[in-house]
Amino acid sequence: MRTPLSWLRDYVDITMAPHELAHRLTFAGLEVEALQYVGLALPAGASAARHSGLAWERDKIVVAHITQVDAHPDAERLVLVRLYDGEREHTVLTGAPNLFAYKGSGPLPTALRVAYAREGAQLYDGHKPGWELTRLKRAKIRGFDSYSMVCSEKELGISEEHEGVILFDADAPPAGTPLADYIGDVVFEIAITPNMARNASMLGVAREIAALTGTSVRLPWRSVPTRAAAQPMPQVQIAAPALNPRFTALLVEDVRVAPAPYWMQLRLRLAGMRSISNIVDITNYVMLETGQPLHAFDYAVLRRRAGSRPAPLITTRLPAPGETIATLDGAQRKLDDFTVLVADSAGALSIGGVMGGGESEVSAATEHVLLEAASWNFTNIRRTVQAQQLHSSQAGYRFSRGVHPAMAPLANLRAAALMQQLAGGSVSTELCDVYPQPVVAPVNRLPLAEVQRHLGMQIPAAEIVRILRALEFVVEDAGSTLVVTAPDHRLDIGTGAEGIADLVEEVARIYGYERMPETQISDTTPPQRANPALEHEERVRDLLAGLGMQEVITYRLTAPEREQRLLPPGVPVPAAHYVTLLNPVAAERVVLRRALLASVLEVAEANARFQQRLALFEIGPVFLPVAGAALPLEQRRLALVLWGPRAQSGWQAADAGAQDFFDLKGLVELLLESLRIEGVRFESAQHAALHPGRCAQVFGADPAVVLGTLGELHPQVSAAYSLAEHAALCADFDLEALLAATPARHATAPVPRFPAVVEDIALLVDEELSAARVQALIVQTGGAQLAQVQLFDVFRSAQLGAGRKSLAYRLSYQSGEKTLTDAEAAKLRNKIVRRLQQELGATLRDK
Amino acid sequence: MEQDFSIMEQAALAALRAIGDEAGLRAWQAAWLGKRSALALALAGLGQLPAAERPLAGQRANALRVQLEQAHAAHAAALRESGLAASLQAGALDVTLPGRPAARGRLHIATQTLRQICAIWAQMGFQIYRSRDVETEAYNFELLNIPPHHPARDMWDTFHTTTSGSLLRTHTSPGQIHAMREYAPEPIRVVLPGMCYRYEQITPRSEIQFNQVEGLAVGKGIRFTDLKGTLTDFARRMFGAQTRTRFRASYFPFTEPSAEMDVECFLCTGSGCVVCKQAGWLEILGCGMVHPKVLQNGGYDPAQYTGFAFGMGPERIAMLKYGIKDIRYFWGNDLRFLQQF
């Protein structure tokens, strides 16, 4: 919210420098995001990120009085202005259209008060877009000596306004007064948090300043001279009091619609609003001043619409089925079943609290104004603003955050008073006020000990009372407890524990967080718990990083088509349910992923262009909808991708061979071994994304639980990810199953005291026989004394014959009790070989 | 006799001096000190000398043997030394050639930062509590004192799912309710790390998913001054022992009073720079005393219990620390970025 300092000063005395005030407000929760200096000097060292503005040179930019406006002899769009700048007369050439009306009428009966820039003054260039500084230089224009200027708001950096020059009100100070002394200002750009709706107004901010600086506010409520209305007052009915708790209306008769005085236009523009006419400007002005939005109807239109009725009947109600309204922005709007309308007997007049209708709006011809100030249910207004896409509505903004019903008659009378003063209207004595369910002000008992319990320090009771009273709470001091009644502008104060927290916040905020000490928690330490799921997951990360793998973290949002890239062309897409977004931001991020591997392969795809080799992993959830459940299963998985040569190439010969299935398997084996998973078994398997002959499933001790799948990416899938240059090795693990199979602890074996007998045997077996079966039988037969079995060669040749292969094993025999003799080792070996021969048809090859 | 020994001595030493390798040394040893050497024969023939000459000749022969053995050892040592020197010289490398590339694995910078944050909190007694990414509207909003259509909802742009009432969590705060409901009425000190989602355009400054670390302390004596002290301690651990903090009043629906904590810019130590936009301070986290309704929803009686909560973004902290200009780098996973950490 744009908040001019000069406006705040109507309600509170401010002695501190603007940037200090901005700091105080920011720390109290009214964050001043930016300060625009209007004509005043910026503080030394002000950061350009938050401070902006043009300081008007005091000797060069002053108030001047125009005494005569003459036509230019040969330029129709220029006039010659005679003015006095407090020192001497000048003739100034200008094209300002709002001076043309005074052209050629001789000496003016009352001088026009303007902003005058003398030769050499620094101003913004009004003709260029944006904000470009320029200095006034002497020049010949159309035969006249031009060296100075009558200024527009844009040239002075006040607003974008450049239609004409500024024409001050008649009470402007004498010619020669430095302009900065007259209208110099600072505009605070304040971010209003949702809980501070009351501060979306000058009065609200002024009240905060009063509390912060130890002073008090001057409220703008004045008594207004009224008279009985010449016309019948309308009748008002509220059909849905929960949505429209209060509706007030005043009649202001015989107004003269005209431009608002300059001071009001200036304030509105500094606050970021446009000036339209005195009547509309007054409603906006009072809204900015008090936070209560108002609406002005042309009463003649309402009476015409009432037809034969003696007086208009105004009803606030929900729309009839199919009802629409033409709003003053020209749109024909469809309404929801929760949209509250202000209507009369002829139909809808406006969307309550959000936007007026086109037909009944105030025009230049309006004579009588019906002023509406109502209050509306804030959540319903928020829904309405969203449904109607009317986020720019200033009324909607305020009503959707909550405006207290007590504000309605106050603001209504305030606006009526201004209309009487500035538009010559007369105010009806009768105020229509329908308030079926008055809001009861919450009363809280605040023990001073509660302040201490929440804050950890004791703020003196007198200071607590002062702060609350400065914020207009009614405080009864009952010793150790305060009885606190919330003021009539606040809807955010609760009762009970919430009310206490609300009051403690007000005290803490205004007292200042900075003044509170820092302490250490002295409360009981909670019970400590292990978190094995997390600790093991982190261990897997560390192990994989230790094995040379790079962790990646991808978007958990994807699109089904992206995951279908895992399938080779022609493979039917299995039906898969996804957690689907109702409101995605992009077509490629519409669901939560089901396949972690697809995400990691995308990373591989993106990096393969720049990298020789890749070794990637990701740990994260996939999201599997569960039939009948609102929330999906979030299953943590681990995906691995290897690609490219075994070693990075340098200037020396390195292992440039491409990583293959067994590189990945070796890595997986080491990971499983490091996790001490028992009974690990790899079984040949099929997976649509993987090479049909190079794919395995991994099991632990439980044969029913697949821990994961690994293999070489199917060549067609590999090509789809532009990874065809090398084999891409992929693994996908159910991390939760993996961690469930990880024992909490494991036993250790003593370091052998006696040497091992090592010998190599080569076995000739059928090609179909898996190495795993051979090894399992060796291990089983060797028993405790067979310390180690290592397959060190797989060999095929014509000599061995087709369908045969040789497997060479290095066997280590070792005892914990003694050194084994060669004879004992030979006995063990013979037993193993015999078993292999009998059960697997293996024969021992001669060395 | 003596003459024979002198001749032998001179001849042997002369031959030794000419030797330049191990094989020569072995041959010389066989020739001059071996079983069939002249000296050995002379020693063996001592018995045939007249008895009067024997002691002197024996002494002389033994002295010569010792002398030759020492000369041999000295020459062998000299040869080894010069050989070593030569081989060291020959083995010299161009040490400016690049090393053989070693493959190193790394954790993602987001994981590294998360771990650093959580490790500090762990040392301060805050344990990790994780909860789900897809949440109910109730846990993400209502139970956190954010009713439907409340203006505070504007603070979070939410991804809703097609299942009514389910959404992608916009913060890890739902975990506060989960933790409280699990642990009530025990005191709580937890941190809640996790991925969160916001309905946003992906730009250099905004992301649709991001990590958050929230913290929660609940007990019968948790105070606002504790919040200040604890978070300041954290900031000093995270950003340096001299780091100053400041607390500004702010608003979050689930805390009251609420605050933003700024830390003194660790890049310019407060004097103003591009990163802190000349302010000298960086916005690091939001915090506050747990709102009584939230305590109640978690199963704690607000008349007896109080608590504080805070939340920070690890990616933002990493961006500030390392001068990362584009938040899209995190989930972009370009190794040329990730391998800088």
Ligand SMILES: [Zn+2]
């Ligand atoms: Zn800085």
